Amino acid sequence: MSVYYQDYLGLDKILDSQHPLSAQAGMKPAHDETLFIIIHQAYELWFKQILFELDYIQGVFGKTHINDNAEDLNLVRHRLNRIIRILELLNQQVSILDTMTPLDFLAFRNLLTPASGFQSLQFRLIEARLGLSMDDRHQQGYYKRTNEGGFTPKDYQTLNHTEGVESLLIQVNRWLERMPFFNPQYWGIDPVASEWEHPFWKEYTALYQESLTERESKKINDFKWIFFREPSEGMTEEDKHALHTHLSPAAMRAALFIMLYRDFPYFQTGYQILDSLIEIDHWMAGWRHKHLSMVRRMIGMRVGTGNTSGAGYLEGALSRHFVYKDLAGLSTFLIERRKLPKLPVELIRHLSFYEA
């Protein structure tokens, strides 16, 4: 039998899945409820595609050996970029919902209680798989509710299970940690007791320190702690806590190195992957911000249908739910291109795609 458009796309099901509650409540159907349903469904379809791309990306990073010169990483880069394009679209979609006025929304809002976007399992799975852990979530108590406004026990279990599986953040950390850039044999040196003693980092530390203005001078202490866990004089436990990174010092060193030497062809894929992760955070935060502004306009300071504090909760999530802020924060530790130390020939040869 030949393929039929309607069947292939399962349109019978999809197009028969909009059932406004206002039409069933014996009241005048609220015109804008259809838009409200369709926009959420469109979001959920795109969330599904994002999760599908993450399946592939995490499959590659989950391998015991990743070949930096094979097609895998290039596909990862490509598919991360696809996620970014989808998130861009999801940001734009908020403006369609903005055509609904607060009074239009009020016509059916109370019928939705206690359902809310808070319960979007797919959204939570995207967050968890990217690397947002329960400990880092704003108002964790809200997530643990299985009563009104929270998750069903089944969804809660799925979310919990996913949070226990290796996230992309952990996988990227491992990938970065195994980068061979500082291997003594490429630098013509004897093994060093710690990377802090490595000639590259000694030189870079001095160059970085030189680059700081007087007001920035204390940044050298942050640099030493974040990349080497070297405490500076007078550093308190509180200071250390404030400088906590999710990526290990070894992973941070490799990421900084890639950022610095991104113009070498070998580093391009790695650089673009790191940059994509920063951009995903950027678009997720962009969406949170647009959603928050829309919510403020739509319901003011009322509590959400999902029973959180509403705009207050969303504001906290916006400022706290960055996953790749360690990578974005690397910019603090860059120096001018023209001042970068020259790399040893052995290292360049090792990193080259074609041996000279």
Ligand code: HEM
């Ligand atoms: C009239 C439109 C909307 C209003 C007034 C609204 C309101 C809210 C509120 C108040 C919350 C906090 C939880 C609660 O107490 O309910 C929330 C969370 C959320 N909403 Fe919406 N929302 C709207 C549209 C949407 C749309 C179209 C989506 C698309 C999927 C969405 C997805 C979410 C998500 C994912 C969260 C959790 C955000 C986070 O934890 O960072 N919302 N929403």
